[in-house]
Amino acid sequence: MKYKELRLSGSGGQGLITGGIILAVAALQDGLNAIQSQSYGPEARGGASKAEVIISEEDIDYPKVEKSDILLSLTQLSCDKYLCDLKAGGTLIIDESVETPDRDDITIYKLPILDTATNKLKKSMVANIVALGVINKITNLVSEESLEQAVIERVPKGTEELNKSALYEGYGLIN
């Protein structure tokens, strides 16, 4: 049975909640169940922020992620905070700016996610979509068609092409 718990973490304002929503929308498109939730802090920007997604072939009862199968961390602070809740055998995806943690029970991908957004795509705000490309390339959670459609559906109007490019740049980071 397919049942995956994801935690997307970084700092507030990096679009991780939107990223989580897009992944959940894509999962529904594929006929799967999905729940997206987040924990709110009082700060709208900064801090350690996280979005959670559960994707399953069955009904999802408990809506929160306890131990994640997949953890994305775009900042050091968020990696330090959430790494302990990554399951043994889980997948960690970190930005290259984050120090590689000392854990040998997980698979670690360290990639220039923020740099790709900022320098290659010239828009730091699409880092979330680059990350989605990376996550899906590694995990195959959802179909590429559904993910692309969900991106187009959920990003601000006028930014569809840019975000599509971001998604493909994300795929490209995994070879």
Add this chain to the structure above:
Amino acid sequence: MASTLVKEYFREDKLPHIWCPGCGNGIVTRAIVKAIDSLGLDKDNVCIVSGIGCSSRAPGYLDFNTLHTTHGRALAFATGVKMAKPELEVIVITGDGDSSAIGGNHLIHACRRNIDITTIVFNNNIYGMTGGQYSPTTPTGDKGTTAPYGNLDANFDLCELTKGAGASYIARGTAYAAKQLEKFIAEGIKNKGFSFIEAITACPTYYGRKNKKGSAVDMLQTVKESAVMDKAWDRLSEEQRQGKFKIGSFHVEAKPEYTEEYKKLIASFNKGEE
């Protein structure tokens, strides 16, 4: 004349009213009804809303759509009524404590929105229903049961307050000059926006007795002598103004009315569909 007014606009079976002999509330209530009559409003289209207190009992005696709400909240309910059904003529009857103490926040925000509601404050400078406690309009130094040594608070000038908050029609009249008060109320109802009319009235039972103001007739006489029309007021020296207050229609301003603006918003979506 009075009897036809009573027949036409009062719920006769609900009379007599609860107000004390000598209370000015009856005069102010009659002025409201006269104003409605002079404008030829359809009773079915008038909604009178009140809060809690002596004056707020008035709607029960009046044959309109009447809503006697919670203490201070008349304007909150009235805002819902007016927003939901703007074609209703909404009139709020309230007291000085009801409108400016517990309901003060609702008052300033109704002014700010300039929503088309006419508010008449029966200002008797005291909480009458609860037995004579000082209110936000009790003059400094005067007594109430909760100001046994004299009121330390500064008192509100409600017309200045509502002007600052954005009301588009503001007037002050008295229970003595009932005809003039009626004219102010009629002007207020006609104004498309938030209208505020302060009606100075006397409470002989509590404010009068606590402050040795004499009989009901004496108090009304004092109101007459203390009230100065705004033009004459401007010519008085600071010394001459002592113990007096100004009356008149102070402020009329044309500005966007809230429900009209919302109507435009709705219309903008309908246009999109065409």
Add this chain to the structure above:
Amino acid sequence: MTIRLMQGNEACVEGALRAGMKFYAGYPITPSTEIAEISAIELPKVGGKFIQMEDEISSMGAVIGASLTGLKSMTATSGPGFSLKQENLGYGIISEVPCVVVNVQRGGPSTGLPTSPAQGDIMQAKWGTHGDHATIALYPNSVREIYDMTIRAFNLSEKYRTPVILLLDEIIGHMRERIEIPEDDEIEIIDRKKPTCSPDEYKAYEVKEGDIVPEMADFGTGYRYHVTGLVHDETGFPAGATKAEALIRRLIDKIEDNKDDICTYEEYMLDDADIAIVAFGCTSRSAKSAIKSLRGEGYKVGMFRPITIWPSPEKQLEKLSKRVKRIIVVEMNDGQYFLEVDRIAGKNTLVEKYGRLNGEIIPPHEIISVVKEAYNG
């Protein structure tokens, strides 16, 4: 068939619009604000009205005022705002004005935990306003159920002429999940009964033979009647103490006597259960997850989930108490609904509570431990 990913708070607005909501008054407060924001976007599009009032008190007042003109009206809030609404909520109860009040619960008391979930307003939903009264409060546990229960809240408020409280919590209000939007023939919409008699014959608070509540005329339609928060007689005018008993009794009975219509609940794996968990809202999702695990290990455990929290499903709880060895009430508070369950079931079986106050949802593994302890201890 439309399937969408939808947030709980969004589903509340969508359900309200489907039920015919035409007026919303509110004040910003986390975690309910999305309900106001989405209402502000959607209402003018359908000819409805949205207003952000100066405070929570006036929002409740405006909602009642709007409902008196015939518009289906709603407000939403959270803990501190729910406290402020109690005054006019009581007014809505005694003057029998239909409306829906949503409370997306967060940790309290006072400002408490603004962004964390709790279920600490269970008793407040019942007894928050002063004086004797009956309350209808619904508590869904999924996005689809929020949609359905919002419609039902409007229906019950129209049918029983009373404010209906829709309890949510931060978890189910904020989470997004799959929702299948029901077709028209799957939903029922109830509107208040309006008078057919002439205005001269109309007694605003008279219950006609065969009716549950008085017929309700819209303000501005020729029925000039009086609405007051004072005790009143069938004409609607203040009536004093002699009429109080009859009025208050009628207000309580119209709800208590119709529990069979009002109360809904879910029974999950209770047929052979030794232990029943009573849970609602987000906690019931943890409980269900725990029960699935426990069943896999052979534990005979099930769940009773009241969807109508108030009036409580007394008959069903009593029946349950006669067939299980133990009831454990799991809730994110210090045992509020436990008091109600214990009152009903305590004479027949052992009733225990398991709660928490730290603003974190109770995870399934904790419920698993509690049940195992109950079995083995």
